[in-house]
Amino acid sequence: MNRNVIITCALTGAGDTVGKSEHVPVTPEQIAESGIAAARAGATVVHVHVRDPETGAGSREVAFYREAVERIRDSGVDVIVNTTAGMGGDLVLDPQDPTRFVEGTDLVGGLERLRHVEELLPDICTLDCGSLNFGEGSLLYVSTPDMLREGAKRIQELGVRVEMEIFDTGHLWFARRLVEEGLIDAPPLFQLCMDIPYGAPADPALLQAMVNQLPEGAVWASFALGRMQMPWVAQSVLLGGHVRVGLEDNLYLSKGVKATNAQLVERARTIIESMGASVATPDDARELLRLKPRS
Numbered sequence: 001m002n003r004n005v006i007i008t009c010a011l012t013g014a015g016d017t018v019g020k021s022e023h024v025p026v027t028p029e030q031i032a033e034s035g036i037a038a039a040r041a042g043a044t045v046v047h048v049h050v051r052d053p054e055t056g057a058g059s060r061e062v063a064f065y066r067e068a069v070e071r072i073r074d075s076g077v078d079v080i081v082n083t084t085a086g087m088g089g090d091l092v093l094d095p096q097d098p099t100r101f102v103e104g105t106d107l108v109g110g111l112e113r114l115r116h117v118e119e120l121l122p123d124i125c126t127l128d129c130g131s132l133n134f135g136e137g138s139l140l141y142v143s144t145p146d147m148l149r150e151g152a153k154r155i156q157e158l159g160v161r162v163e164m165e166i167f168d169t170g171h172l173w174f175a176r177r178l179v180e181e182g183l184i185d186a187p188p189l190f191q192l193c194m195d196i197p198y199g200a201p202a203d204p205a206l207l208q209a210m211v212n213q214l215p216e217g218a219v220w221a222s223f224a225l226g227r228m229q230m231p232w233v234a235q236s237v238l239l240g241g242h243v244r245v246g247l248e249d250n251l252y253l254s255k256g257v258k259a260t261n262a263q264l265v266e267r268a269r270t271i272i273e274s275m276g277a278s279v280a281t282p283d284d285a286r287e288l289l290r291l292k293p294r295s
């Protein structure tokens with residue numbers, strides 16, 4: 001069992017959740033404050049998306065990332081910053097005429113998805129390792145091998161650590177290719193994202209099968225959504241992995257009780273410590289992941 005567990009707190013995501021909980025942070029300042037509180041509660045890493053303060057919708061605007069990340073860095077609270085690089089892959093098709101892209105489409109190339117990474121040089125950024133039918137309807141998340149190889153190469157050049165997001169078993173197959181091709185520095189870092197329709201369901205046997213497919217020396221975490229978030233903390237620790245909680249994936253502390261990010265981190269910490277493990281400090285994680293020292 002993994003004895004020193006990294007807690008990543010996914011602060012806000014890009015989902016349609018702003019109207020569902022008053023705790024979902026929207027402005028860069030709110031996102032930073034929520035991240036700082038999560039770090040104080042024990043989060044080792046904060047995973048940052050940004051939103052348009054006017055509409056609450058997910059955004060790729062570099063200025064919003066800059067403000068959120070600088071506020072976290074300037075706070076004096078020690079935490080590793082992981083920014084998403086998954087935005088810009090949304091393709092919404094007209095089901096009657098699928099050559100037409102309709103409202104909701106935000107599709108740009110692999111390098112364009114990295115503009116904020118180029119500028120802000122976070123400790124870690126994500127790379128969504130394949131395409132996916134995303135939810136119901138006609139939304140596709142598009143991330144092709146060409147885009148992924150181009151993105152991975154650029155992230156490597158920037159000296160930023162990649163967290164490979166795996167939504168299904170084929171994504172893991174491709175991610176292993178990236179590692180074999182030398183596009184990912186050691187140790188390769190994986191996030192096994194379960195329960196996202198329609199990728200891999202949150203099934204313990206499936207998680208075990210995916211863990212068995214990881215390359216030598218991999219460091220991995222896993223999460224699941226909603227009510228499965230906390231059971232999945234225990235599940236991941238049992239299999240030797242790290243964990244992720246936060247409002248990107250789950251809004252509730254218990255039935256009917258809306259959570260803050262800090263409360264979700266506290267709950268994860270309690271589970272980890274009750275299992276006889278401990279929570280990794282940012283310095284522990286820097287050493288494990290061979291991150292550059294804090295500038």
Ligand SMILES: [Zn+2]
Binds near residue numbers: 047
């Ligand atoms: Zn995310």
